[in-house]
Amino acid sequence: MPDDAPHLTSPRRRGPRNGVRAVAAVGVVLAIAAGGSYAAGFGPFARGDxxxxxxxxxxxxxxxxxxxxGRLPSAAGRTTSPDTAQxxxxxxxAGLDISKPELTAAPDVKEEAEDGTLGVPFTAKMPITGLGxxxxxxxxxxxxxxxxxWKVDWRLSLVHPRLSETAKFRLEREETTPPEVTDREGTSLSGGDHPSLTPLLGRLAGGADGGPRGAVELIDRATGETVRTEASFGKKPDPAAEGEPVRTTLDATWQSAAEQALAEADGKNAALVALRIDNGEVLALANSPSSGFNRAASGTYAPGSTWKIVTSTAxxxxxxxxxxxxxxxxxYLTVGKEFHNVETxxxxxxxxxxxxxxxCNTAFISLRGKLDDGELGEVARTHFGVGQEWHIGIPTYDGSVxxxxxxxxxxxxxxxxxxVQANPLIMASVTATAVSGEFHQPSVTAGNTDETxxxxLPDEVVTQLRELMRAxxxxxxxxxxxxLPGEIGAKTGTAEVSDDQDNNGWLVAHRGNVAVAVVVEEGVTGGGSAGPVVHSLLSAVPEDPS
Structure with a gap:
């Protein structure tokens, strides 16, 4: 949804609106705690001669x-009518569900009005919760x-030019029934059958019609009639597509297997992503616990030794x-601090x-002089897309080197x-790129913008990486x-977190046309914690997706 909502100038007739509920009027009063002070010299103004x-x-x-x-008593105290202003x-x-307004005055502007006031134009950006x-x-x-x-000469029109003794604003939200979300074959996906998808289903469904919809209406105080729509939010659905399910790239069989596989993490926080190597389509995305934060796509983790795929490529x-x-x-190898291998x-x-x-950590570290300081990050970005902006259909963290x-x-x-920061989505993509030679922006829905x-990668490098992962x-x-059946290649990883936490365990793997990545927080070792999760997944699904 764009930051700047369109203004509609045509008058609207009062009457019933299907699915529309007026949830708030400006008459609502919310007590906001006072306090704070304003530091001189800070703000949107810069004075010239x-x-x-x-x-x-x-x-x-x-x-x-x-x-x-939100220091409204203090703001009101700077006006000629404090009680009314507050x-x-x-x-x-409160009535328009506005949070954290951004108010920017035009610098060095002097507008003297006939009534003796000095006018200062300003731009108001009012974030309306859940809409825009x-x-x-x-x-x-x-x-x-x-x-x-000097004081602010209080009048309703300073809040908004159309706010007056005869007109006020009302926020209306349009209640919509989100469309059904399905997998790649049209099988319905639900939070009951696939708990990890519960936090994502609403967002995925919102993608079909632009998400929540609503409007700020200017209404007549006496009659309640709508005078005009000041701002509207949310894209109106295409009538031809209304009611159509939202199809994702997910595979219900793979998703179910992924959810069950995370049980092998023994109750630890964990996440898994499986995607197609040939086009980046995500087949499964699962988190444990299943509610709340999407570790699989938005987590920020040190990838540990799974990153040696990228280092080896460089x-x-x-x-x-x-x-x-x-x-x-x-x-051991000392480079400012002592580095060691797992179990020394x-x-x-x-x-x-x-x-x-x-x-072997110490061997890889000993080769650091073979790469320029920024070369590892450049290889990650240029060949693996890490650190570029991805658009996969849901929010993601896209890595940093x-x-x-x-x-x-x-x-x-x-x-x-x-x-170095990554997550299972990034490392599944890294694996897919390494064994195919070509990066494909991952996707959960179709039609996403691809700005990567x-x-x-050269064929000889791909051949070497596949051989190393198979070994x-x-x-x-x-x-x-x-x-397990199939020519599986993999890389384990153990990532240090802090002195008072066990290491995170990682494992990435590929078989056929699928790449998989798993992280288990405080799993100690990759093979011991993430390994059983990947084994469970690949045991439960076909060698290749349809």
């Missing part, structure tokens, strides 16, 4: 700041007092290492292949720690998946 009187401008700044911050400001704000922002222009009149000070792209090169794997393991004389399959501040942070970023710009299943830390 020929600008308005500085004392008047200071009072205007203070009034607008108090109003915006009542009207409270009624206007009502934007309009008004004018703040200031009058010099006998003592030489190294392979510039021929900085080859799978059979010897890259020693000691127990070591593999003297290991090849890079062994370092990948056994997830900042340039390291120092050598210690660079070492940490090589193993998916430091300030990426470059494909991790057959000979490395993802052996928990070795008994």
């Amino acid at each position: 020929d600008g308005p009187d500085p004392a008047a401008m200071k009072q205007a700044r203070a009034f607008l700041a108090d109003w915006a911050a 009542e009207v400001l409270q009624s206007f704000t 922002t009502w934007t309009y222009e008004s004018r703040l009149p200031l009058r010099e007092q006998d003592d030489g000070g 190294l392979l792209l510039k021929d900085a290492v080859a799978p059979d090169d010897v890259v020693d794997c000691p127990k 393991s070591e593999y003297p004389g290991a090849t890079f292949r062994k370092d990948f399959t056994e997830s 900042p340039v390291p501040k120092d050598e210690t942070e660079k070492a940490a970023s090589m193993i998916g720690q430091g300030r 710009r990426t470059e494909p 991790t299943v057959t000979d490395g830390t993802a052996r928990v998946l070795a008994d």
Whole structure:
């Protein structure tokens, strides 16, 4: 929904409106706690040599700041009619469900009116809860007092030019029945059958008709008749499509299996995403607990050693290492701080292949000099789309790989720690890109805007990444998946959180045309916590989606 709601100028006839309920009128009064003060020098005004009187401008700044911050008694006290001003400001704000107004005065404006007031134009952006922002222009009149000070000359029209003794505003919300949400084959999806989708179903359904709808109406105080619509919110549905279900990319079979698989997380917070490799369509998105925060797509986690897929890509792209090169794997390596491997393991004389399959932190960190400081982030963005803006049909966090501040942070970023941030959606996409060579913006609904710009990976790099991930299943830390059918490739991850929390466990995998990513908070190790979740999922679904 756009910030600036359209203004409709044609008059409207009073009469019944299907599904419309007037929920509030400006006559409602809400008590708002007073308090706070206005700091001189702060605000939307900047005075030039020929600008308005500085004392008047200071009072205007203070009034607008108090109003915006909800300090209505203080704002009203700056007017010529404090009691009336406070009542009207409270009624206007509460009656129209306005939260956190943004009031911006035009700088260096001097408008002297015939009645002796100094006019200060301002723009009001009024966020109406659950609908959008009502934007309009008004004018703040200031009058010099006998003592030489200035006050806001109170009148209804300063709140809004059309607010008067004969007309007021009313907020109307249109109650709509959200359409049915289905999976890719038309099977109905419900919170009862798929608990993880409960927080998302309303948002997905809203996508069909622009979400909640409503309007700010100007009404006659005496008759209650609607004079005009000042602002309208929400897109009117296409009558031809009204009542049609919203089809998603999800697969009911995969979604059910994902929900059941998270039971293997033993009650820990966890999240899972499965998506198609060939086009990025999300087949399953599940969270534990199922209510509340969408960890799978909006979480911010250090991806730990699953990030070594991206690090390996960066190294392979510039021929900085080859799978059979010897890259020693000691127990410890100090780069500003001491880094170690899980369970302080070591593999003297290991090849890079062994370092990948056994997830050797010290070996990867020892290769940090092969990459420029910003190179890891550039590879993540250019080839994997990480850090670009994704539009998948629901809100997402799209990852971050900042340039390291120092050598210690660079070492940490090589193993998916430091300030590297991702979530299961991102890491499932990373896996899909690594084994196909091409990034596809993930999607939960059709027709999303795609503003990403990426470059494909060379075939030889893709071949090497697939071989490394397959070896991790057959000979490395993802052996928990070795008994499953299909040519599964995977990478485990263990991500440190803090000194007083156990590590998060990660596992990403691919089989056929599907990539999967799982995180288990405080799961200790990836293979031990996320591994059983992925095993349960892949055991319950076909080797390839239809």
